[in-house]
Amino acid sequence: MxxxxxxxxxxxxxxxxxxxxxxxxxxxxxxxxxxxxxxxxxxxxxxxxxxxxxxxxxxxxxxxxxxxxxxxxxxxxxxxxxxxxxxxxxxxxxxxxxxxxxxxxxxxxxxxxxxxxxxxxxxxxxxxxxxxxxxxxxxxxxxxxxxxxxxxxxxxxxxxxxxxxxxxxxxxxxxxxxxxxxxxxxxxxxRVGELEPYVDESRQQVGRLADGVLTGDHWVFTGSGLGLAAAEYGKAKCYEAATVAAHCVELEQFVHCEIFTVRPETRVMMVASTGRASSRARELAGGLGELGAVTLAVTDDDQLAAAVDHAVLLPAGMHEDDLPFFAALPLQWMALRMALLRGEDPDRVANKSVNRPLIDDSVLWEPPGDGRNTLVQA
Missing domain, CATH: 3.40.50.10490 (Glucose-6-phosphate isomerase like protein; domain 1)
Incomplete structure (x- = not known):
């Protein structure tokens, strides 16, 4: 590794x-x-x-x-x-x-x-x-x-x-x-003051993942509630740092739609804290195993951690409402490792010469006051 x-x-x-x-x-x-x-x-x-x-x-x-x-x-x-x-x-x-x-x-x-x-x-x-x-x-x-x-x-x-x-x-x-x-x-x-010891702990856990786990080309991130928000963030870091074409979907929506795209070796990252959605995440992990997917989780739920192929554990006793603050750390470390494994520069976002002007220099649309749409220069 x-x-x-x-x-x-x-x-x-x-x-x-x-x-x-x-x-x-x-x-x-x-x-x-x-x-x-x-x-x-x-x-x-x-x-x-x-x-x-x-x-x-x-x-x-x-x-x-x-x-x-x-x-x-x-x-x-x-x-x-x-x-x-x-x-x-x-x-x-x-x-x-x-x-x-x-x-x-x-x-x-x-x-x-x-x-x-x-x-x-x-x-x-x-x-x-x-x-x-x-x-x-x-x-x-x-x-x-x-x-x-x-x-x-x-x-x-x-x-x-x-x-x-x-x-x-x-x-x-x-x-x-x-x-x-x-x-x-x-x-x-x-409890953001409790993040300090988890910085290195999460780094070590991500560092112990085998290289092969992080080199897949088809990544799906999923979660519910705060887990979905953190999963969306983690997905974004993967394509920003590592130029990986990852995408994210809400946990139940995955079962109804995106599951049809899963093939052997698809990587599925689940973000969930104990309670609420973790039982559904365990069910999904079981089904994904039957399809040959490689399942990962960022979680403090021991049963979910046991149900997936690879788990990065959140601190025991973490309050569920603190999930985004803690989950962001291993997701960032993971994006960094994925970039290095692919030979990507994590500080150089792909396509930024097109991306940045589209974000900042686009013309502004104003609500019509006379029945016509209006565009003004930003």
Whole structure:
């Protein structure tokens, strides 16, 4: 099996940015947790003044996956419905449902993502309370918002976003807990301080996986609830770092649809914490074994770990609502190893010369005011 290091790789003076940044996440998240306290309180104050009764989060890529986490936390912890909506879906198809009592979290790490800016404009046009979550307070997104939330991640250099996804997720978790407190419910905060020992533990576990386990060409990630959000994130890291054509599907949907694409040697990664969906994941693992698939799991469920071919164990006693923060670490280490095994540079995202302009430099669509669609230059 291969060591998880890129020291001495051709054309490199040392470890990749991805390898350097993964261990920094516990520190970044602890600082973010402290920094978010004031902004969350201000958000609650302004939302109360506006009588917000409709909660929406929009973004693209990792920002959307953070919204999937938020949907679960809002429901479980605050008993509120929050709708995660893809930015283009919101900006061009469903913005009509927004109103002055809607609050829209528009999430973009850079603040320059054209579709998120577009969604923000559509939300404002409907009178919604717009909250921009971005690292750049001078960005077009932040400047268009009623309230800017600094996502607290400045020094992230890896193309495989590490802490920025987790920081936004943490912020949304804190908002859910603040909403719960209004109703008299108290929840313990995310235990991001307990991530530190798991950084190396997860690295070692991924390092013990045989090289052959990680070299397949057909990868499917799956999970339910927070497990789905983490699986989506893990899938994205695989094609960002290792240029692997992975895709992700919700756990039950897999059984109904994507299972027809499974063939011998298909790799299926399941992300699940103990309870809720883990029993269904075990059933799926059994069926996939009959089809000759190679099954993997990131889990703290001993029975699921025993049911798959290869398991990376999450810390025993981990609270189910902390799953995304812990699961992100082995998924990042795995993406790094997959890149190295394939001879890929984990710091060089494929097709970025086309990808980045399409994200930032696209023309903006504005809601029609006279029966005609309008395009304006970003």
């Amino acid at each position: 291969s060591e998880i290091t890129v020291d001495g790789r051709q054309g490199s003076a040392g470890p990749s940015l991805l390898e350097q940044e993964i261990p920094l996440q516990p520190m970044v998240l602890e600082r973010a947790q402290a920094a978010f306290a004031g902004p969350v309180a201000e958000l609650m104050r302004q939302a109360s003044k506006r009588s917000v009764d409709d909660w929406v989060v929009t973004g693209c890529g990792d920002s959307f996956f953070a919204g999937l986490c938020a949907e679960v936390w809002f429901a479980r912890r605050a008993r509120r419905r929050l709708r995660p909506v893809h930015a283009m879906q919101l900006s061009r198809e469903t913005y009509h449902a927004l109103s002055p009592t809607s609050l829209v979290f528009a999430v973009s790490h850079s603040g320059t993502t054209a579709r998120v800016i577009e969604a923000a404009r559509a939300a404002r046009a409907q009178g919604a309370f717009l909250v921009a979550v971005t690292s750049d307070g001078a960005s077009a997104l932040a400047q268009s918002a009623d309230l800017w939330i600094d996502n607290c991640v400045r020094a992230e250099r890896s193309n495989c976003r590490t802490a920025s996804f987790q920081a936004v997720s943490l912020f949304m978790r804190m908002v859910a807990d603040a909403l719960a407190a209004i109703s008299g419910e108290s929840h313990r905060p995310a």
